[in-house]
Amino acid sequence: MAEAPALSVQGLTTEFRIGGQWHAAIRGIDFDLGKNETLALVGESGCGKSITALSIMGLIPKAAGRIAAGKILFEGQDLAQLDEEHLREIRGDRIAMIFQEPMTSLNPVLTIGFQVAEALRYHRGMSQAEARTHALELLEQVKIPSARQRLDDYPHQFSGGMRQRVMIAMALACKPQILLADEPTTALDVTIQAQVLLLLAELKQLYGMSMIFISHNLGVVATIADRVAVMYAGEIVETAAVGDLFDRPTHPYTEALLSSIPRVDRTSDTLMAIPGQVPAINRMPGGCRYAPRCALRQPVCERPPALAPVSGSAPTHLARCWVRAGGDR
């Protein structure tokens, strides 16, 4: 990448306190997010995707969690070191986030127009009238039908897909450089999913944003992402351009994820479930974290593997596996 990345995460480790001891929920996360790039974070529930996003936003609850190591470089600042007040200026203004649940992510007692305008009034100091005009434009941009009439409606008068559009409008209000989308389409039904994905891709172009797209759905990822990082148990286990990953899934976990997608062009008895579950963060195996569930397990997997280039693929294609990616360090 010739250009400086929009966001650079280096060795990010976030820990949570469980029974008086600190356990890492994500460990040594490294990635660069280029300008206008969409990076997808993929993995099953509990693998640390959302924790990564919340760490970037500085929204890890202070009572039980902390960023223990690593840097989050954004516009020459390390977000991990920044105090709450400065983080607040960045959040919602230059880095915005969309959440998974559109049904509960809007305040039920405030109108849509008010909630969209609020970010503008708060971050941009706009007057009420000015922010309202702007909110209307945003709602039209996210394709809310007859937006002018709906400005004074309450969230319960909107469907799930429409609410997610409103959430997107709120997130985009201040024209952020980076958008974190945490499973934005998971709670929507399939046709709506496609519309929202299309909208996100369009708006990304329009605003010139970079996007981190969190999903467990590889099908969705294939349509929207430029690059993919597969996460497992708090680590990135494989990262590659989206084409390379789908052509040559290397880590056994990636492979398993791909074969657990139901597809029309295959019979359903080849659909594979991954046995077992992600280990609890206070019971992580010492070596390769996927080893207990891995069919290719070798004695060497008792030691932790590093991310290593996958031979025969693009140099940006890295995997964390002794067996598949050599990892002979």
Add this chain to the structure above:
Amino acid sequence: MSAVTGDMAAAPPRANRALRQLLAAFNTNKTSWVGLATFAVVVAIAILAPVLATHDPIEQNILEKLKGPSAEFILGTDGFGRDIWSRLVYGARLSLWIGGVSILIAMVVGSLIGMVAGYFGGRLDIAIMQVMDVLLSFPSLILGLMVVAMMGPSVGNLIFAIALTAIPPFARIARAPTVSVKERDYIEACRALGYSHPRIMAVHILPNIFPEILVMGSLWLATAIRVEASLSFIGLGVRPPTPTWGGMIREGFENILDTWWLSMAPSVAILVVVFALNMIGDGLRDFVDPKLKGERGG
């Protein structure tokens, strides 16, 4: 709704739906209309006291003392020959003023304390609510009595004493819904939009918990009026000759066997106001009832 509001762009439309629900709650509970009407009449009487009073409420006229109801003295006269009706309407002013202001203070301060405790949680929450529990363990009359006895009876001190006794229940009623609302996704979304804690509390949490606080307010206004009357009755209220309902009951109490109407009039007045406020409270409670709330709870 959009058809009706149409071009009300400037007016905050937020109140409309809450208002409609309030009307629905009042309509299912018709007595709350009676309560509201009664209370409105009492307030009107208090405001119009100078017009409605037939005599000076303080001027003594020893020749006319302890007269029964008559054309000149609608409700008779007391031991100093003062017109009971005039004293009653002026007493309404003071009772409502003391009750209203003290509950307003308690509502604002108590809700603020409760919201802060519930929102930030942890040790701060525990510390604040322990203090509230200690205050709560005193019956409000006893606590009010202690404060007024220490600071001396005056309108300001009475308001302070009653507000102090009413703060803990408001803190509690504000804290409980705050604890549940702050865990909602939209509060996290607010944090992700970079809003400050005070803003989140004032703009996003308060409207969610306000109905509960309002119900408490209507019920505690009745209590405040009662406490004020009780303190006046035992001589710790506003000093005579200023007319207050509690004070009038006490004055009438001295002659209760001969001239029962002296105590009767202010007692009935207190009874009516307390009843009215409780009826309003019933309607408001239906309004915040989760079963009727439906979609609003979110």
